[in-house]
Amino acid sequence: MKEWQKETVYQIYPRSFQDSNGDGIGDINGIISRLDYLQKLGIGLVWLTPMYVSPGNDNGYDIADYYQIDPVFGTMADFEHLLKEAHKRDIKIIMDMVLNHTSDQNPWFKEALKSKNNPYHDFYIWRDPLDGHEPNNWVSKFSGSAWKYVPELDQYYLHLYDVTMPDLNWRNEELRKEIFTMLQFWAKRGIDGFRLDVINNISKTKEMPNDTFKTPLDDGRNFYTNGPHVHEYIHEMYEKVFGPNNFITVGELSSTPISEAVKYTNPKRQELSMAFTFHHVKVDYTNGKKWTLGHYKLTDLTSILSEWQVKMDQQGGWNALFWNNHDQPRAISRFTDDDKYRNQSAKLLAMVEFGLKGTPYIYQGDEIAMKNAYFTDIKQYNDHESINAYNELINNGVDKALAIKILQQKSRENARLPMQWDSTKNYGFTTGEPWLKPLHHDDYSVEKVLKMKDNVFDFYRALIFIRKHKEVLIDGDYKLLNPEDNSVYSYERFNEKRKILVMANFTAQEQKRTIPAGFDLVLGNYGGLQLDDETVTMRPYEALMLEKR
Structure with missing residues (x-):
């Protein structure tokens, strides 16, 4: 049993956690000011979503400079201070890392655009037009074609996500060397591991044929999810970076079956520590489609959770347990009751999670029963995925009221509301104008919850303590x-x-x-x-x- 398997991870979305300078955006010094709060909760690891230099088209997951902290969050000195202060409190820091794609503002891509003969051109995935059209019919996760035409080169580049986020070509050995060098740079800063964004998509089949579209999942992912060389690439990262630095790593593995998740996380294979999978939070997708007004059956949810519990354990895998993160609407609003039985619902979700086998993750605000935003107008959304989905729904004949209702249920913007600290303006998150402002008035805050008898925060503390001291919850x-x-x-x-x-x-x-x-x-x-x-x-x-x- 590894020590990290006994710990609880707290995910921080820095933009929405705590602002220290009044610009309306959370920052590193804001996180430092709340470390005592996390220590009181009993947190052993903190996962920070990206804080690198970025144009922000995907809220930091479009990295323009892998080596620099975005000034909106602070400086490298601030980050090193955060590491020092966290470690003083026995809290380890896991950084988010995006290795499937970069921003189109990344120096690598700017070089790639200059010429087909530029060494950086092959750092990305390019294809010539096919009969004057896109190389294949793959669909972007952000809607529309996954290909963008560059007239100057008469070529298309692949972008599985936003058009400003070109996919990297992991077949290129020089690219892999650059990535390993960059990962070591952060290891030398003193971090304790990585959460690896969409890491199971980094290996595409060489031929990249059309998909069949027989099901909603046939959008191209059959040819890049858990691709032909993904395990050897991750093992190579383990040998060069993860293993020598004794890193804790978690891979985001969407659309991954258990048989593959086991390969990623079985220690004997030397790849990743644990796996984020999403089958249980897709249980309210209608016929596999996300952007619908969905309902779920408890038996479907328990069946999915149970299958992952049993089969991962039998084959030596390790689950990352979660209900919420920055890409998911709040579970309390999806699966339980965020109104009349709000406290009971928050505690129920916590207990179910902490009783399962794996490493539990708390997303900021879970511990005070934060709920969905319930925005009523598309103008209140910043998230590109949500805005694109709304426009597509409208174009397909869905009326605006229903489209908004679907976003109220499914948009990831629901999880990005600023953290609710106290009863002052903007919940004590900022003295300025918050980058994302909630519509609903919600009197729940850390200040209020901590004053409640038998509150949600203390319930989480109890679960963290119980799990650490009852080995049956770790190895049973x-x-x-x-x-x-x-x-x-x-x-x-x-x-x-x-x-x-x-x-x-x-x-x-x-x-x-x-x-x-x-x-x-x-x-x-x-x-x-x-x-x-x-x-x-x-x-x-x-x-x-x-x-x-």
Whole structure:
């Protein structure tokens, strides 16, 4: 068992966490000012989304300079101060890194545009026109074609994401050397690992044929997701950077089956520490389509979670556990009740996550039950993906009110609202005008929540403590109980010495369930439990963790 497997990760979206200079954008010094808060919560690792120099077309995931901190966040000296202060508090720092693509403002791409013979031209993926059109029918994740024509070169470059984000050509050995040198640069600064954005897309099939479009997933990803050389590229990174620096690494692995996720994370293969996968947060996609007004069945959710729990464990993989991140709307608004049963819902989601096997991640605001933005006008959105999706919905005949309702449910902008610290203007996030301003008035803040009896923050603290001190929650096996139950999610964690039972009522109605004899309450989101012999009456959104004596 590795020490990091006992820790809890806290994800910070720096732009929205804490502003220290009144410009409306969160920054490094703002993060430093909140390290005591994270220490109090019990955090062992912090994941920072990108803070490199960037034009900001994808909120920092379009990197223009891999070696510099964007001045909007501070300086390299500020970053090194952050590392020092975090380490003083036994908090490790994981940086986000984007290696599938760069910004079109990156010096590499500017050189690539100069000539087909420029050495940097082959750092990117170019193709000649095919019968006067795009080289294939692949679709960008941000809508439209995945190809952009450059008349001066009479070639197209591939961009799986925004048109300003050209994909890198990992077949080029010189590119890989440049990347390893850059990763070592950050290792020397003293960081503790990387979260690797869309890392499973870095290897494309050489032929890059048309996709079939038989399903919503046939958009080209069949020829670049978990591509032919991805594992050897990541193993090479491990040998050159991750292993020698004893790094903790997590790969974002969208559209990846368990069989592949195991390869990425089995320690014997020397690739990554753990895997972010997204099947469970796509459970409310209608026929696989994200931009729809979706609904979910609990049995579908528990089936997905359980399959990943069992099969990853059996084959030596390791899960990164999460409900929320900067790319997902708030789970409390999607899967539970963010109004009448807000506190109970936040605690329920926390308990379900922390009872599972893997490394739990808290996204900023989870610990105070932050909810979706519920924006009512497309002008309130900054996110390119959301704006493009809205325009596509309108062009396809969806009326504006429904399109906005879909964004209220599915847009990742919901997770990017500034952190709510106190009851002052802008929740204490900034003294200026915040870069993204919420529409709804929400009186929840760190200040208010910490004053509540039996609050969400302290519930998270308790779970972090319990998980660290009950090894069964780290190394124990997993078993789904009552797989056909569409109201209560029940599962066991067990090893040779201990057995833990987790039960969570995902409805607003009371549910009666049986608890086997000999179990005592470890933690519940209502305090005690309503037990009559072996029958428990579970209140709306009640969650229980019990242990066999």
